[in-house]
Amino acid sequence: MTPALPDGDPVPPDGALPPGAADGASSRAFGVYVHVPFCRVRCGYCDFTTYTASELGGGADQASYARTAAAEVALARDVLDAAGAPTRPVSTVFFGGGTPTLLPVADLAAILDAVRDAWGLADGAEVTTEANPDSVTAESLAGLAEAGFTRVSFGMQSAVPHVLATLGRTHTPDRVPRAVAWARAAGLRTSVDLIYGTPGESLDDWRRSVRSALATGVDHLSAYALTVEPGTRMGAQMRRGALLEPDPDLQADMYELVDAEASAAGLTWYEISSWAAPGAACRHNLGYWHGDDWWGVGPGAHSHVGGTRWWNAKHPQAYAQALAEGRSPAAGRETLDQDAARTERVMLGVRLREGLPLVGLSPAARRAVAGLVADGLVEGPAAVRATRPSVVLTCRGRLLTDTVVRALLV
Numbered sequence: 460m461t462p463a464l465p466d467g468d469p470v471p472p473d474g475a476l477p478p479g480a481a482d483g484a485s486s487r488a489f490g491v492y493v494h495v496p497f498c499r500v501r502c503g504y505c506d507f508t509t510y511t512a513s514e515l516g517g518g519a520d521q522a523s524y525a526r527t528a529a530a531e532v533a534l535a536r537d538v539l540d541a542a543g544a545p546t547r548p549v550s551t552v553f554f555g556g557g558t559p560t561l562l563p564v565a566d567l568a569a570i571l572d573a574v575r576d577a578w579g580l581a582d583g584a585e586v587t588t589e590a591n592p593d594s595v596t597a598e599s600l601a602g603l604a605e606a607g608f609t610r611v612s613f614g615m616q617s618a619v620p621h622v623l624a625t626l627g628r629t630h631t632p633d634r635v636p637r638a639v640a641w642a643r644a645a646g647l648r649t650s651v652d653l654i655y656g657t658p659g660e661s662l663d664d665w666r667r668s669v670r671s672a673l674a675t676g677v678d679h680l681s682a683y684a685l686t687v688e689p690g691t692r693m694g695a696q697m698r699r700g701a702l703l704e705p706d707p708d709l710q711a712d713m714y715e716l717v718d719a720e721a722s723a724a725g726l727t728w729y730e731i732s733s734w735a736a737p738g739a740a741c742r743h744n745l746g747y748w749h750g751d752d753w754w755g756v757g758p759g760a761h762s763h764v765g766g767t768r769w770w771n772a773k774h775p776q777a778y779a780q781a782l783a784e785g786r787s788p789a790a791g792r793e794t795l796d797q798d799a800a801r802t803e804r805v806m807l808g809v810r811l812r813e814g815l816p817l818v819g820l821s822p823a824a825r826r827a828v829a830g831l832v833a834d835g836l837v838e839g840p841a842a843v844r845a846t847r848p849s850v851v852l853t854c855r856g857r858l859l860t861d862t863v864v865r866a867l868l869v
Contacts, residue, residue: 466791467791467792467793468791468793468794469792470791472786472787473786473787474538475538475541475542476538476539476541476542476767477767480766481539481543481545481765482765484545484547484752484764484765485545485547488746488749488751489547489548489578489751490549490743490746490752490753491552491754491756492553492743492753492755492757492760492762493553493559493756493757494557494756494760495555495558495562495757496556496757497556497557497558497561497562498557498561499558499629524562524566524775525562525566526569527779527782528573529569529573530783531782531788532577532756533573533577534782535577535756536577536578538787539754542764546579548578548579548581548582549578549580549581550584550742551584551742551746552580552587553586553587553588554587554588554589555589558589558590558591559590560588560590560594560595560599564602564603567603568603568606570756571586571608575607580607585741585742586610587612588608588610588611588612589613590613590638591613591614591630592613592638593629595638595641600641600644600645600647601641601644601645604645604646604647609647610647610649611642611647612649612650612651612679612681612741613635613638613639613649614628614651614652615668616652616653617653617657617668618632618671618672619660621664622660622664622668625657625660626654626657627692632671635671635672635675636671636674639651639675639676639677650677650678650741651677651680652682653669653681653682653683654682654683654685655668655682655683655710655713655714655717656684656709657705658697658704662709662712662716665713666720669682669716669721673721673724678726678735678739679733679734679741680721680726680733680734680735681734682717682733682734683732684705684710686705711858714857718734718854721734722734728812729745729813730810730811730812731810731852731857747807748810750763750807752764757778758772758774758775758777759771759772759773762789766795767792767793767794767795768792768793768794769789769790769792769793770791770792771788771789772788772789772790801819802868805867806864809852809864809867812851813849813851814849814851815867816848817848818848820867821869823869824866824867827867827869828850828867830866831856831863836855836856837850837851837852837856837863838851838852838853850867
């Protein structure tokens with residue numbers, strides 16, 4: 460079961476943006492996200508918009524997906540032109556999923572070519588694809604690099620067999636270092652994603668996974684606490700008592716462990732869940748935290764331009780049919796009002812190592828910062844840059860981000 464789409468306002472059939480959405484666009488970076496909704500199997504914890512081959516009918520198959528995605532890219536170009544947005548070369552492209560690398564390299568390259576033809580790629584553009592370790596070969600990774608990809612993010616999740624089995628992952632631990640080595644040999648930057656707090660996973664298991672990930676030589680690491688949604692297979696197992704729910708105290712210990720291990724390996728946190736070597740932060744994800752513009756291509760994908768946010772129909776068949784009929788596949792949208800924009804700025808800004816600027820916070824919020832420093836949640840004045848005073852979380856503050864956000868939204 461994939462999550463329900465949010466409520467929102469209707470979108471015109473041609474996808475036209477509301478007046479003013481493109482105002483100030485020249486000062487914002489522009490990225491493209493491409494959602495590839497196909498997986499060989501669905502992991503037990505997954506509630507993303509993903510489908511296995513047996514779940515889809517005609518008009519939404521993998522073979523035709525590149526053409527369908529390219530059609531949305533063409534629509535996006537027309538919509539942005541009609542809104543008066545300046546032509547901006549794309550700074551970042553991110554292929555997520557699902558498992559994008561289930562598509563042939565030629566299809567991924569064709570979608571990237573459609574983006575390049577529509578807007579051009581900025582000099583030094585970052586082009587990332589997610590991949591499962593067992594969905595790539597040395598040859599396919601070399602082909603991606605030749606097509607213009609610069610970065611690959613592997614869904615490692617764990618290096619411990621029993622943890623991988625509980626999560627429903629299909630690769631074996633030894634596949635990860637091989638895949639990373641192939642990617643690095645092809646000239647691609649590399650990242651791995653880990654999940655902590657899986658039922659039955661001990662702190663020693665987690666330490667083994669973190670050290671195994673860092674031993675591959677990746678320049679970027681993301682680690683996410685397991686959350687179990689009601690509609691997933693793992694959620695059903697927990698309701699039956701077949702699996703225990705994640706222990707939040709153990710997950711906190713696991714976060715502190717990965718932060719210490721990554722730092723010792725020369726990777727610095729730059730966003731609550733991500734650590735990177737110098738110059739290796741994921742620029743696409745930073746665009747989300749900074750409130751830049753991006754167009755999300757694919758079923759269920761979300762987009763944002765100038766404070767207007769919209770989302771596509773989540774089923775690949777409905778998505779493909781809309782585009783085949785010359786209609787926008789968007790299912791709804793919203794435009795942030797001043798209060799919502801302020802809340803979002805605080806929630807996103809505190810996630811970053813660069814911090815949330817004090818400028819723009821209410822007088823009450825600025826007064827609250829001293830209490831947050833005293834409680835050990837925010838770095839003290841010695842760590843605040845004089846030219847840009849900011850709220851920067853400590854490690855403890857990263858574990859209690861919601862507490863900090865509430866204090867800053869007064």
